Structure formats: C-alpha cells, structure tokens
Amino acid sequence: MMLPHHRILVLLTIVSLPATSFALGADVPETGKDVPKGVVTKYTFDQSKIFPGTVRDYWIYVPQQYDPAKPACVYVNQDNVQFNAPAVFDRLIHAKEIPVVIGVFVTHGRVKALADSALDRFNRSYEYDGLGDQYARFLLEEILPEVEKKSTSDGRPIRLSKDGNDRCIGGSSSGAIAAFTAAWERPDAFRRVFSSIGTYVGLRGGNVYPTLLRKYEPKPIRVFLQDGSTDLNIYGGDWWMANQEMERSLSFAGYEVRHVWGEGGHNATQATEVFPDAIRWLWKDWPSPVKAGEGSPQLREIIHPGEAWTLVADGYKFTEGPASNAKGEVFFNDIPNAKTYKIALDGTVSLFLPDSQKANGQAFGPDGRLYVVATGTDQVLAYDDGKASVVADGIRGNDLIVRNDGTIYVTNPSRTSTEPSKIWMIRPGGEKQVVDTGLKFSNGVTLSPDQSLLYVAESRSRWVYSYQIQEDRTLAFKQKYYHLHVPDNADDSGADGMCVDRDGRLYVATRMGVQVCDQAGRVNCIIPTPNGKVSNLRFGGENFDTLIATCGDRVFKRKLKVKGANAFQPPLRPAPPRL
Structure with missing residues (x-):
C-alpha cells in the first residue's frame, strides 16, 4: 500500500563535531520556529560482554517534552542517526502524532587492531545480518541499561519503557534486518519495525525469513518496508525481490504490514522521504497494543x-x-x-x-x-x-x-x-x-x-x-x-x-x-x-x-482443534496427504 510522501531535507554530508551535545532540527524547513528542539548526545561504549572487545559510538535523542516522571517510549536505530530522525521526532511529537520518544542510535562494533599495520575487525555483518537473539540481547542487556545510566543535558534522569508496545526499532540494509530480527526474537521488547532496503538475503541466513514468517505462529509485530527496484542484486541475493517476499509473507500470515516501493537503489533517499509517514503509521493507535496476525491456513x-x-x-x-x-x-x-x-x-x-x-x-x-x-x-x-x-x-x-x-x-x-x-x-x-x-x-x-x-x-x-x-x-x-x-x-x-x-x-x-x-x-x-x-x-x-x-x-x-492418536488404541487410517 502506497503512502503519500512528505519531503524533508536530506543531509548528504556528516561532519564530525568535537562537542558531544547539539540540537537538531533548525535546518529542516518544515520544523518551524515554534517546534521544541530535542537534544542529541554522543557517547562511546566499549564494555560489551555479548560482543567482547568491541567499541562503538551511540547517540541519545531526548525531546524537550520528555518528563522523567513517566518512562518514555523508545526508538532504536542501527548505523548511527539516519532518516533525519531527530528532526522528524521533534515535529511529530509536537503535533502529538506520536508519543514522547527517546531515540537511541547505535553503530556496529569494531575490535580495534593492535597495530597500524592491521585492520580492525568490523562486526557489522556479524552483529546485524545473522539470525538469533544475540543482537537483541546486546540492546536489552547492555545498551539500553547503559542509556538509563545517563541523564539529559539539564540533569533529568533518563527512564525508558520496558514494554515492547512502547518500543520501535529501525535501520537500513543490514541495520534493517537487525531491527526485524530484534523484534522477531523479542516481541516482548520491540513490536514496531521500520525496515529500509532490508538485507533479507543469503549473507548469514536472512533469506529464510519469508519461509519462517509463513510457518511460525504470528507474533505481535507491526512492520513498515521500503525498497527500490534498482537495489542490490549480488552474490548474496536480490534485495528488491527479497523485500517483496517479506511483504508477501507478512501479508500471508496476517501481520500488520505496509510498504513503499520505488525505483531507487541501495541508499537512504526514499527512506528519508517516507520516514515521517512510516513513523506515524508504526505508532498509530498507540497505546493500543500491536496485535499478532492470524497465521497461515x-x-x-x-x-x-x-x-x-x-x-x-x-x-x-x-x-x-x-x-x-x-x-x-x-x-x-x-x-x-x-x-x-x-x-x-x-x-x-x-x-x-x-x-x-x-x-x-x-x-x-x-x-x-x-x-x-x-x-x-x-x-x-x-x-x-x-x-x-x-x-x-x-x-x-x-x-x-x-x-x-x-x-x-x-x-x-x-x-x-x-x-x-x-x-x-x-x-x-x-x-x-x-x-x-x-x-x-x-x-x-x-x-x-x-x-x-x-x-x-x-x-x-x-x-x-x-x-x-x-x-x-x-x-x-x-x-x-x-x-x-x-x-x-x-x-x-x-x-x-x-x-x-x-x-x-x-x-x-x-x-x-x-x-x-x-x-x-x-x-x-x-x-x-x-x-x-x-x-x-x-x-x-x-x-x-x-x-x-x-x-x-x-x-x-x-x-487445539485436533485430537491426538494413541498408539495403545486400534490403528487409525488418516486421509492421504495433499501433495
């Protein structure tokens, strides 16, 4: 289903600043002077036990409307700050189109080389592309508790909701499959997923998701997918076809899913354009709970x-x-x-x-x-x-x-x-x-x-x-x-x-x-x-x-609707299988 596009400015250059805190949103025309600006603060984390030896940066976005008396909703994003998310959140929170959301933007880990003549070990594919609960546990057991140890720029404690219905997670490419996997493995902790040009292909097993979605008893997850027809088509698979398979499998199993398809390639251009509408839809009807699908026939x-x-x-x-x-x-x-x-x-x-x-x-x-x-x-x-x-x-x-x-x-x-x-x-x-x-x-x-x-x-x-x-x-x-x-x-x-x-x-x-x-x-x-x-x-x-x-x-x-066959009773001849 296509959604109307709300265009916002795309930042093509990222400048590394020495300051650790800065306000975003002033350079986004739609934001307006009357919209309160949130604050983004940068940190480094190097104490992981789940991914030992890694070091990574992460950023915390706190909107001005945040009140520590009530745990805030959460948005987690892989691969740094993407999609002009803080500016989008400023505007949508101000318009009361989404709840008060604290954003946590996390990069993948690196194991730093011991000498200049050697390469770091880059953990992006290892952490993001693989299936299983390892990355979800990293977020839940290490990063989010670390976030709650921090305070806002004006000294307020950061309190995050632990309810999966109050949490959204997103990303692009490998970061997108990492977001989906976190929700798939832990729907108690993440139930809303924004997926841009998702890597649901055969790099580390993500190609099995369209099959698993059709077979598993559905989980309470709501998913927004974005991809373009000129996305990657390489040794690991065809991203464009894989994302369509994901959408068809989610629909088959009765999940809440929406998508925007375009003609773009493996980049964030269209995702940045549709992100505001996607976020509105992912948080629609909140705090009503996200429902599970009906499942296969x-x-x-x-x-x-x-x-x-x-x-x-x-x-x-x-x-x-x-x-x-x-x-x-x-x-x-x-x-x-x-x-x-x-x-x-x-x-x-x-x-x-x-x-x-x-x-x-x-x-x-x-x-x-x-x-x-x-x-x-x-x-x-x-x-x-x-x-x-x-x-x-x-x-x-x-x-x-x-x-x-x-x-x-x-x-x-x-x-x-x-x-x-x-x-x-x-x-x-x-x-x-x-x-x-x-x-x-x-x-x-x-x-x-x-x-x-x-x-x-x-x-x-x-x-x-x-x-x-x-x-x-x-x-x-x-x-x-x-x-x-x-x-x-x-x-x-x-x-x-x-x-x-x-x-x-x-x-x-x-x-x-x-x-x-x-x-x-x-x-x-x-x-x-x-x-x-x-x-x-x-x-x-x-x-x-x-x-x-x-x-x-x-x-x-x-x-269940069916009855068990007992070996101690006389044999039963079932109908032949549907081949």
Missing part, C-alpha cells in the same frame, strides 16, 4: 484463536516423558529428582512415583500399564498400580512407544563417540532385538496413526527418520523423511519427543518450538512455547485435544 486448522499456552506446573529440574492413559490423564517425569507426576483431568498435579529410577520417556500400552525407560537402572519397566515389573534389562534407553499389539520400540542414543546409536524392539513376550543402528543420536519416537510407520528423531541433525514396520515387527526402508528447521545459533534441530494427531500430522519438540509436519515430511507450522524450551509432547485431556509440553522446569498445555 495450516496453522488455523490446528489452533483456536485466542487460545494460548497455559502453565500446568513449575518448579522442577527437568521435565520429560509425558504419557497419556485411556482417560486422558497425563503422567510426566522430573528426571534429576527421579519423580513421576500425574496431571488429572481437572488440571491438578499430584505425585505418582516418589522414586522413578530416573525415568525418561514413557508411554501407556494396550494393557493399561505405564511403560518406562528407567535411565537409573538401564531397564524398561512397566507400572501397574504403581508397582514396577521388569520388561527388559540392559537397554540404556531414552524414549519409547508401545504399539497396539504390545510391541515396544525404544531409542538408545550414543553415549560415547564409539558407541553406536540403536533402536530396540521388544516383543510382547519380552524378547529384545536391535532393529536399527547408525543414527547420530536417536531420541524421540512415535508411530503413525495407522501404526505402519515408526518415526525416530535424530537430535544431532535436522531429520526425523521414517521406517516401515514389517510383518515380523522389524524395520525396513529407512529414510531421512521429515526435514526440520534449525535455528541460526545451533548446528542441529535438537529434535526430541514427538506425537501424532489423528489426521497424521507429526508434532516434534525442537529448539525452535513445536514443529508440526504433514505426512509428506514437510514442516507446515512452528508453535513456540512460552519459555522457549520443549523436550517432549503428548495429547491428553478427556477428548485428547490438549497438547501437553514438557519445557525444562515447567509443563504447559494448550487446547
């Missing part, structure tokens, strides 16, 4: 609008192994404390086993018993009314699933560099057999709804393997079948526990949240958990329409 098939994760219980060391019985009650383990707990249908949590032998993965069988991988004794145990019996010895297992015919499949991950990772099959009579080896770290395991396929997560890669179960219950036709997303700050997906719904979707606990795959092996949706952790999943509740997630020291639940 695939996501809307699964989640209820307005139905979020809720906390079941917390205070554990590490939770794992959720398993649901025929009633829909869910049992989970706190492995380090060697205890098993039960979540009743009314949501109350009670102690089930005071000593679980450090149980990890577990599942109910068709006989109603709870089958458990006991990591403390290298056994598979079965519990009946709280009393254990040994099913198999000598298995250093991780997770298991029990088929409707009583066959048990157990993952046995590698514990040393020389030990092979295994998959065990235990027949109903107790006979055990290794039915596959060779995975780097076999972890979560589950069955397709029709129980003809076994799925095994390989934590140290991006794959979930699929095997066909033969008539003798052995495995055949092994494939790297499910292709998972891997976060930028890791070398693998960290795939762990899994479960399936009755339509054949596979739900995988990963580093990026719950990745929901279709039967054809493709990730359709990604649903993050509240604390960013998840080790295992199971459908529970009276109708098996509540997803239970073990998430580190906490357990969460979320009611």
